Amino acid sequence: MLAQQKQDITALFQAALAPILAGTEVAANVVLERPRDPSHGDVACNIAMQLAKQLKMNPRELATKVVDALLANPAGQGLVESADIAGPGFINLRVSAAAKQAVVKAVLAQGAAFGTAEAGKGKSVIIEFVSANPTGPLHVGHGRQAALGDALSSLFGSQGYAVTREFYYNDAGVQIQTLANSVQARLRGHKPGDAAWPESAYNGDYIADIAADFLLKKTVSASDGSPATASGDIEDIESIRHFAVTYLRNEQDIDLQAFGVKFDNYYLESSLYADGKVDAAVDMLNKSGKTYEEEGALWLRTEDYGDDKNRVMRKKDGTYTYFVPDVAYHIVKFQRGFTQAINVQGSDHHGTIARVRAGLQAVNVGIPQGYPDYVLHKMVTVMKGGEEVKISKRAGSYVTVRDLIEWSGGGDIEKGRDAVRFFLISRKADTEFVFDVDVALKTSDENPVYYVQYAHARICRMLEQWTGAEADLASVDLSPLTAPTEATLLATLAAYPETLARAQAELGPHQIAFYLRDLAANLHSFYFAERVLVDDEALKAARIALMVATRQVLRNGLALIGVSAPNKM
Numbered sequence: 001m002l003a004q005q006k007q008d009i010t011a012l013f014q015a016a017l018a019p020i021l022a023g024t025e026v027a028a029n030v031v032l033e034r035p036r037d038p039s040h041g042d043v044a045c046n047i048a049m050q051l052a053k054q055l056k057m058n059p060r061e062l063a064t065k066v067v068d069a070l071l072a073n074p075a076g077q078g079l080v081e082s083a084d085i086a087g088p089g090f091i092n093l094r095v096s097a098a099a100k101q102a103v104v105k106a107v108l109a110q111g112a113a114f115g116t117a118e119a120g121k122g123k124s125v126i127i128e129f130v131s132a133n134p135t136g137p138l139h140v141g142h143g144r145q146a147a148l149g150d151a152l153s154s155l156f157g158s159q160g161y162a163v164t165r166e167f168y169y170n171d172a173g174v175q176i177q178t179l180a181n182s183v184q185a186r187l188r189g190h191k192p193g194d195a196a197w198p199e200s201a202y203n204g205d206y207i208a209d210i211a212a213d214f215l216l217k218k219t220v221s222a223s224d225g226s227p228a229t230a231s232g233d234i235e236d237i238e239s240i241r242h243f244a245v246t247y248l249r250n251e252q253d254i255d256l257q258a259f260g261v262k263f264d265n266y267y268l269e270s271s272l273y274a275d276g277k278v279d280a281a282v283d284m285l286n287k288s289g290k291t292y293e294e295e296g297a298l299w300l301r302t303e304d305y306g307d308d309k310n311r312v313m314r315k316k317d318g319t320y321t322y323f324v325p326d327v328a329y330h331i332v333k334f335q336r337g338f339t340q341a342i343n344v345q346g347s348d349h350h351g352t353i354a355r356v357r358a359g360l361q362a363v364n365v366g367i368p369q370g371y372p373d374y375v376l377h378k379m380v381t382v383m384k385g386g387e388e389v390k391i392s393k394r395a396g397s398y399v400t401v402r403d404l405i406e407w408s409g410g411g412d413i414e415k416g417r418d419a420v421r422f423f424l425i426s427r428k429a430d431t432e433f434v435f436d437v438d439v440a441l442k443t444s445d446e447n448p449v450y451y452v453q454y455a456h457a458r459i460c461r462m463l464e465q466w467t468g469a470e471a472d473l474a475s476v477d478l479s480p481l482t483a484p485t486e487a488t489l490l491a492t493l494a495a496y497p498e499t500l501a502r503a504q505a506e507l508g509p510h511q512i513a514f515y516l517r518d519l520a521a522n523l524h525s526f527y528f529a530e531r532v533l534v535d536d537e538a539l540k541a542a543r544i545a546l547m548v549a550t551r552q553v554l555r556n557g558l559a560l561i562g563v564s565a566p567n568k569m
Contacts (some may be wrong), residue, residue, distance in 0.1 A: 001042065001494050002106055003117070005079065005099055006032055009043060012076050016069035017047070020062070026054045034495075041084070041092035042100075042491075048089040059089030067091060100487065101478035103494040107549035108473055115497045115556055120161030120504075126333055127153045129344035130256070131168040134248040135179045136202060138255045140380045140435070141346055143401040146261045147424035148377060149344040151509035151561045158560060159504045164338070167223075167263045168329065171245055172270045173322070178202065179248075180241035186211035187234040203397065210247050214240060222249035223266050255401050260417055260562050272328050278320060281328035281363065282313065290362040305358035323352055327359035334360075334367050341372035342507065347430070350376055375507050377429040384437040408440040416440075418563045422449035425561055426513040443569070445524075448517055452558065453566055455520035459551040460567040462532055466544055473545040480539040481546060485526040489550060492522050496553050500560075509561065516557045523550055 001009075013030045021028060028047060035044045048063035055062065063085045070076060071083055081096040107114045129149025132142050149165070157163045182201040190196045192203040201207075213220070214230040220243070221227045228246035231239040256262070272278050282298075285291050290301045291313065298314035313324050333341050343349075353374055360367045382389045382399045384407060389399055401420070408423075409416025419440040426448060427433045445451045481490065496515065503511035532543045555565045 001032075001034075001095065001099075001498075002103055003497055005095065005102070008075070008079055009093065009095075012070050012073055012080065013045060013047060013066065015073055015075070016066045017051075019069070020055070020065060021051075024055065026051060035092060038491075040086065041094045043093040043095065045091045045093075046089070048085075048091060052089065060085055063089040063091050097479070097482065100490045100494070101481055103490055104478055104481075104545050104549045105474065107493060107552050108470075108545065111552060112556060112559075114553065115500045116158045116160070117497065117501060118160040119501065120156060120159045123160075123340070124162040124164070124338055125156050125340040125342065126164045126166055126336075126338040127156070127342045127344065128166045128168055130252075130261075131170065131345070132252060133170045133175050134245045134252065135175050136204060136248065137206060137400040137402065138252050139398040139400055140382060140404055141377070143259065143404060143420060144377050144380050144424045144429075144433070145344050145346070146256065146259055146401070147421045147562070148375060148429055148509055150261050151421075151425050151512065152342065152344065152375065152504075152507060154560045154562070155500060155504040155509055155512070158500050164265060165263045166265045166267055168267045168269065169249065170269050172273060172325070176241060176245060179244050180237055182207050183210050183214065183240050183244045184234060184237060187214065187240070206248075206251070210244050213247065214243055220247045220250050222246045223253045223263070258405055258413060258417065259401060259420070267329070269325055269329070272325050272332070277328045277332055278325050281331055281359070282320070282324065284331075284363040284365070285313070285327075285359065288362050288364055300355070300359060300362065302355050302358035305354070305361050307354040307358055311355050311358075323355045323359065326352065326356050327363075330356060330360055330372055331363060331365070331367070334365070334371070339368070342375060343372050344375045344377070344429075347376045347378050349374070373507065375429050378432045380424070381432070381434045382437065383434055386438070389437075404435065404437070407437045410441055414564060418453070419447075419449050421562045422452070422513060425509050428508065428510050448513070449563065450569070452516045452520040452554065453564070454569050455523045456551055456554045456558070456565045457567060457569040458527060459523070459547050459554075462527075462547060463544070463551075465533060468541070468544065470548055473541070473548060476541045476545045477538060478542050478545060480536075480542040483526075483530055485522070485529045486543075486546060488522050489519075489526055489546060492519050493549060493553055496557070512557055512561055516554065519550070519554060519557070523554075 009032060010030050014028065017028045028051060030045065030047050033044045035041055048066055049059045052059035052062050067083045067085060071080065078096055079099050081094045083091060083093045086092055127149055129145045130138070130142050132138055153163045153165050178200050179202060181198055185196070185198055185201055186207050192201070215232055217230045217232040219227050219229040226246070228243045230243040233239065285300060290304065292299050292301070296316040297312045299310050300313050302311045303309060311323065312321050314320050330341065357371065360371055361369065382404065391397055404420050405413060405416035407416070408419040423435055423440060424433070439447055443450055499511060499515045503509055530543070532540065532547060534540050558565045
């Protein structure tokens with residue numbers, strides 16, 4: 001059902017209830033739902049059951065009064081076809097065929113904008129995702145974050161929000177020193193397996209590549225444009241560190257480019273220390289009275305905010321625990337004007353949620369409770385040739401995003417990117433996912449992205465045989481669209497805007513993948529049940545309009561999740 005139609009039906013209910021509620025203090029909150037069983041109608045409302053007790057009426061009697069008034073309202077003519085009462089007082093409505101068919105003209109008129117809304121107009125949101133340590137190539141978990149975060153960003157954008165995509169680089173801490181030590185060991189001629197190879201070192205081939213380029217005194221640049229030129233001195237650990245971090249940031253930029261993901265901003269953890277943001281956050285926490293010294297360490301009373309125990313902020317050696325810069329970073333986000341912040345992270349970050357939120361509440365600067373929101377994803381298992389793939393020669397201990405793109409496309413980067421993006425958002429984030437490369441390569445309905453893209457290509461091929469002009473479809477009579485498969489397609493098209501709004505509100509981009517598969521299935525069912533280019537000119541024109549609208553919504557949905565809509569396959 002289109003948004004305007006939903007508003008009109010809500011207004012009909014309110015008008016029907018007005019004389020019933022007159023003189024009472026009872027307020028009506030009309031909520032319209034879609035019946036689970038389509039045979040029950042198109043719209044369901046339980047308002048009579050909600051109000052019956054307050055009005056001291058039998059719910060079925062109240063429902064009867066509401067239905068009688070609603071059907072008698074001239075404003076409902078052409079919109080509501082019939083109404084009935086089910087069970088203890090549910091009101092089920094059937095909308096007219098013309099109202100259902102109206103979605104075609106709405107899609108044709110709005111084009112790429114169909115499904116968008118302005119609910120978030122004037123609001124800004126920052127969505128942080130990927131945020132990989134610059135210590136190696138992006139792994140499959142980062143790929144799932146990239147797919148989820150980018151699709152979520154597009155969803156918020158579709159609802160009118162001003163969206164900032166941000167990548168947070170953890171470029172400070174022990175792991176960065178480990179990276180520098182690993183490269184230095186390579187520079188000294190050691191390799192994994194040698195007695196002199198550090199036990200904690202990174203073992204991938206990329207370490208050898210960094211060492212080789214360091215000796216050649218190469219210059220590399222990262223996403224923020226800051227270049228790093230290698231000194232070539234194997235004893236210069238600071239130059240090794242700076243070069244290695246920039247080198248890997250550049251490698252990650254290449255991975256993200258192959259994946260079609262762009263960020264609006266990159267934020268360095270090291271800048272929080274350099275700019276005094278971490279010290280400022282600790283000072284605010286100390287002044288709040290929520291910290292205390294014990295056994296040479298500084299603690300935060302996170303138990304006061306629902307954590308299972310208090311947490312160490314500053315260790316005995318004077319270094320901060322990892323959640324402290326996270327608190328500082330999110331204070332900065334709030335200070336930058338982002339009243340809503342969303343972090344897309346692996347499920348291993350679950351333990352940090354309580355302490356970060358506790359720290360943000362303790363500083364007492366007006367940050368709302370529950371800030372930031374989190375979308376946590378579970379692991380991805382990669383299968384290839386019927387066996388689990390756990391390592392990559394390039395990375396040493398895991399499958400990289402680039403590996404997955406190359407495998408899934410059979411060497412075709414765009415095809416691989418489409419498959420990886422679609423697959424990685426096709427399940428709810430908090431469920432584990434098995435990525436089967438063999439399925440991604442199939443050209444059959446077993447492959448979900450192929451199945452959806454083929455629906456788009458099938459319409460394109462069909463329309464190539466049509467000699468008319470799309471501009472003429474705006475005035476087409478849609479009343480011939482009465483076949484069951486047409487009715488199903490119409491209902492699915494009308495559900496698209498509501499699907500986007502719900503997916504955004506629930507932080508669930510997987511709902512778009514579900515929707516696209518349903519729309520594709522309904523298109524294929526229509527294709528096998530009905531002919532489009534029939535002799536009946538009125539029916540042909542109506543079906544052409546339906547096909548053009550379906551193609552447009554397939555394009556819109558695929559674009560939202562960063563997947564192409566090919567005209568031929």
